[in-house]
Amino acid sequence: MQIMHVGRIAHSANRTIPDAPIAPSAVRAAGQMWTDAQGMQPNDMPRALELAEIPGVIAEFAQATRNAMAAGFDGVELHAASGYLPNQFLSSSANRRTDAYGGSIENRIRFVVETLNAMIAAAGSSGKVGMKVSPGMKFNDINDEDPLPTFIALAKAIGPKKLAYLHVMRTGIGSETTLRAAYSGAFLVGGGFKKAEANQAIEEKRADAIVFGSTYLANPDLVKRFKNDSPLNAPDQATFYTPGAKGYTDYPALV
Ligand SMILES: Cc1cc2nc3c(=O)[nH]c(=O)nc-3n(C[C@H](O)[C@H](O)[C@H](O)COP(=O)(O)O)c2cc1C
Structure with a gap:
C-alpha cells in the first residue's frame, strides 16, 4: 500500500475543508489539476507548515501505516516521488524553508528520513517499508537545478535502515545508475521498461527487480x-x- 500526501498539489474543489493546502513553503506549483466539479483548475496557493506542525504531519504517515497493516497489507511504500509532499521537502525549488527542514541537503532530506523512521516504527519492521523516488522528474513543477546530490545523500542516509526496497523511477538523468552505487539495499527501477530490457537490467545487476x-x-x-x-x-x-x-x-x- 503506497502512502502519499499531496502537499501543494491540491485544489479546493477536491477538498472537504476550506483551509489552504500545506507545503514546505508558500510556493504555488505551476500547472493545473483535474477536479470532477470544475474540470482543469490551477493548483491552489499553499501555506507553509509551521515548524511545530511538522511532527503532526509525520504522525499522519505513521497512522496511515498502522491503518494499512491493520487492514492486512504486507507492507507500505512512502511516496517520495512525482512532486508530492515528501518530494516537495527534498526539492530546492519547492522548499524555501530556513529552519531545520530546508536549505542544506541534510535539512531537505530530514522530513523524508523522519517520516520513514515513523513508518518503520508503526509497521514494526523496516522490512515492511519501501520508498519510491523520482530524481530529476519535473512533474508537478519540481525544478531542481542539481537533484542528484540530494538523492545520493538520501540513499546513503537510509541504506543502513534495511528497507524492503528503494524504488527509483527512471527520468532520463541517469539517477538509477548513480543511486544503485550509493544505496546498499534492495533496489528497484521502473519507467518505460519492456520485458527484454528488464531481464537484461536484472542480469547485469543494475537492479534487483524491475517495476511495471x-x-x-x-x-x-x-x-x-x-x-x-x-x-x-x-x-x-x-x-x-x-x-x-x-x-x-x-x-x-x-x-
Ligand atoms: C493511471 C496511472 C496512475 C498512476 N498512479 C501512480 C501513483 O498513485 N503513485 C505512483 O507512485 N505512481 C503512479 N503512476 C506511475 C507509475 O507507478 C509508474 O511509475 C509510471 O507509469 C512509469 O512506469 P511505466 O513506464 O512502466 O508505466 C501511475 C501511472 C499511471 C499510468
Whole structure:
C-alpha cells in the first residue's frame, strides 16, 4: 500500500475543508489539476507548515501505516516521488524553508528520513517499508537545478535502515545508475521498461527487480503473458487518471 500526501498539489474543489493546502513553503506549483466539479483548475496557493506542525504531519504517515497493516497489507511504500509532499521537502525549488527542514541537503532530506523512521516504527519492521523516488522528474513543477546530490545523500542516509526496497523511477538523468552505487539495499527501477530490457537490467545487476506501471495496468495477467511470451494489450492514455472503472479494471485477460 503506497502512502502519499499531496502537499501543494491540491485544489479546493477536491477538498472537504476550506483551509489552504500545506507545503514546505508558500510556493504555488505551476500547472493545473483535474477536479470532477470544475474540470482543469490551477493548483491552489499553499501555506507553509509551521515548524511545530511538522511532527503532526509525520504522525499522519505513521497512522496511515498502522491503518494499512491493520487492514492486512504486507507492507507500505512512502511516496517520495512525482512532486508530492515528501518530494516537495527534498526539492530546492519547492522548499524555501530556513529552519531545520530546508536549505542544506541534510535539512531537505530530514522530513523524508523522519517520516520513514515513523513508518518503520508503526509497521514494526523496516522490512515492511519501501520508498519510491523520482530524481530529476519535473512533474508537478519540481525544478531542481542539481537533484542528484540530494538523492545520493538520501540513499546513503537510509541504506543502513534495511528497507524492503528503494524504488527509483527512471527520468532520463541517469539517477538509477548513480543511486544503485550509493544505496546498499534492495533496489528497484521502473519507467518505460519492456520485458527484454528488464531481464537484461536484472542480469547485469543494475537492479534487483524491475517495476511495471502502465504495462501492468493494461495487462491484469502480465506475469502469465511474460512467461508465455504472449502479446500485450496497449495502455490507453486517454483513460489514465480519469474517474470510473474504464481504463482501470476492464482490460481483458487472456482466456
Ligand atoms: C493511471 C496511472 C496512475 C498512476 N498512479 C501512480 C501513483 O498513485 N503513485 C505512483 O507512485 N505512481 C503512479 N503512476 C506511475 C507509475 O507507478 C509508474 O511509475 C509510471 O507509469 C512509469 O512506469 P511505466 O513506464 O512502466 O508505466 C501511475 C501511472 C499511471 C499510468
